[in-house]
Amino acid sequence: MTHTHTPRCRDLLGSISEYVDGSLQDDLCRELERHLSECENCRIVVDTFKKTIYLYQSSSAEADLPVGVRERLFKRLDLDEFAKKA
Amino acid sequence: MMVISSQSEISFQALKSGDRAEFARLVDLATPAIYRLGLKMLGNSQDAEDVLQNTFLKALQSLDDFEGRSSPMTWLYRIAVNEALMLIRRRKPQVEIADEPVGESDDIIAPVQLTDWCCLPESEFLTAESKKALDAAIQTLPEKLRAVFILRDIEGLSIQETMEALGLSDTAVKSRLLRARLHLREQLSVYFGGRLKEEINK
């Protein structure tokens, strides 16, 4: 796969983080979107960039605390008397 | 993210006056998040548990210094990141310190991987192997970028809260976040790009 990143691509990529967070200034946003409609490489980078963030965000919520971790923590903190609830 | 909404109920006054029941409540509210942070920073459950315990021990010791300018949660994140970084430094052979400048440079590395793997079937992203690849990719980030990425994109802190938790400027947080995300995009592109090839060759 060939990739021809122009200096223009490079400039715009500096703002993709703010772009996907929705905090990029309107005019820069429009400029970036115009570029994305013409530049396949940048479009792929932005799409996979978004997907990357999304995958991490959605995989993080579920992790359960392993058995015993809370109990040992309360013991270590000398909070055993409060360990019952929750 | 559940933690953020309920943390307002934690009474700063009660914590400061040494109310142990209130501290226990804070421990319960914050434990899932702090444990997860340790797990993502260090990559294994034993170290994650050490980070968790040390964080709350430190918090107890430094309650007097906690001025409530940030939320209790942000304060705990700050302690936890420091504990995690200390543990990483202790684990790491001295030689690797030479790696640090990579994380410090502001240069954005031009994207190399240009495979569009977004179109993979949704189930492909949910396999245990994919999750492992996600975790492994985080471990390849320089620690300082790792901390920013975890707080912002995994724990869901705002840029402002991330700045407070890490004692960094707005510019530093944004620059590290961008580099972390770009780095992870490259890593995931290698992995999922490979999966895509397999799909096509089926």
Ligand SMILES: [Zn+2]
């Ligand atoms: Zn471009």
